[in-house]
Amino acid sequence: MTRVDMTDPRGAAVEVRGGALRFGERTLWSGLDLDVAPGEFLAVLGPNGSGKTSLLRVLLGLQPLSAGTVTVAGRPPGRGNDRVGYVLQQRAMDDGLTLRGRDLVGLGLDGHSWGFGLRGLRRRGRLIDSAIEAVGATDYADSPVGRLSGGEQQRLRVAQALIGEPAVLLCDEPLASLDLTHQRIVAGLIDERRRATNTAVLFVTHEINPILSAVDRVLYLVDGQFRIGPPDEVMTSETLSELYRSRVEVLRVGGQIHVAGAQSALCEDEVHH
Numbered sequence: 063m064t065r066v067d068m069t070d071p072r073g074a075a076v077e078v079r080g081g082a083l084r085f086g087e088r089t090l091w092s093g094l095d096l097d098v099a100p101g102e103f104l105a106v107l108g109p110n111g112s113g114k115t116s117l118l119r120v121l122l123g124l125q126p127l128s129a130g131t132v133t134v135a136g137r138p139p140g141r142g143n144d145r146v147g148y149v150l151q152q153r154a155m156d157d158g159l160t161l162r163g164r165d166l167v168g169l170g171l172d173g174h175s176w177g178f179g180l181r182g183l184r185r186r187g188r189l190i191d192s193a194i195e196a197v198g199a200t201d202y203a204d205s206p207v208g209r210l211s212g213g214e215q216q217r218l219r220v221a222q223a224l225i226g227e228p229a230v231l232l233c234d235e236p237l238a239s240l241d242l243t244h245q246r247i248v249a250g251l252i253d254e255r256r257r258a259t260n261t262a263v264l265f266v267t268h269e270i271n272p273i274l275s276a277v278d279r280v281l282y283l284v285d286g287q288f289r290i291g292p293p294d295e296v297m298t299s300e301t302l303s304e305l306y307r308s309r310v311e312v313l314r315v316g317g318q319i320h321v322a323g324a325q326s327a328l329c330e331d332e333v334h335h
């Protein structure tokens with residue numbers, strides 16, 4: 063009997079089969095089978111150098127797999143795959159950068175066709191305005207981005223990533239360098255959007271707590287090993303001790319997860335002081 067999948071006509075948003083990534087002698091990960099469903103929020107965790115950013119680079123088509131296959135929104139990753147949006151690690155933009163906030167956001171529409179003439183331009187303008195409003199950046203949208211604070215720049219980057227209504231949104235530590243209030247705002251926006259438009263989110267982070275309420279599953283990478291599952295299954299003392307090959311304590315305090323007990327490898331995942 064043929065099985066017909068009625069649940070989602072678009073299929074997996076991200077599909078990796080037997081994925082491996084090696085640099086020289088070093089295997090970052092191998093045997094990775096990963097399906098991310100439309101609308102799913104996957105947190106990608108792991109210590110420095112475990113290959114989190116490299117995984118996003120694979121999904122962006124910037125880094126070929128050493129073995130295995132990958133599709134993003136049903137297509138090979140890379141140029142021409144306009145169904146992917148991304149927010150990369152926060153880096154302060156050159157303070158001489160005179161590009162205005164709204165122009166930065168508008169770059170997210172490049173590759174989309176609005177037709178020519180006034181109507182197309184007006185539609186584009188309206189989309190940019192509403193994307194800027196959604197991230198609460200209206201007040202500084204006309205300022206040169208080089209003069210904005212890190213948090214303000216980051217909100218504009220989120221607007222730029224979301225304006226193209228991607229099927230898959232890749233986020234590489236988008237909350238780093240934001241204060242707690244803005245972490246909440248940016249995480250909330252991304253979560254809201256994926257629920258509204260069924261966007262799959264892959265979110266690389268060292269800190270799961272600001273996004274814990276949004277996370278469906280965790281991919282935890284450590285030194286070539288990984289686990290995939292809901293936070294309650296992966297973020298346990300038992301699972302993380304296995305992954306780190308040393309005793310790790312996972313504490314749940316006030317709805318938050320704190321990981322402690324391993325040495326330096328855990329860095330930012332440890333309880334903050």
Ligand SMILES: Nc1ncnc2c1ncn2[C@@H]1O[C@H](COP(=O)(O)OP(=O)(O)OP(=O)(O)O)[C@@H](O)[C@H]1O
Pocket residue numbers: 085090108109110111112113114115116117
């Ligand atoms: N093109 C490359 N050639 C050789 N080594 C590379 C290349 N790209 C990444 N690496 C190495 O692969 C490892 C994983 O890098 P990656 O940036 O994916 O880690 P990460 O988990 O995102 O780390 P962090 O938490 O520090 O951001 C690093 O040791 C890095 O130096």
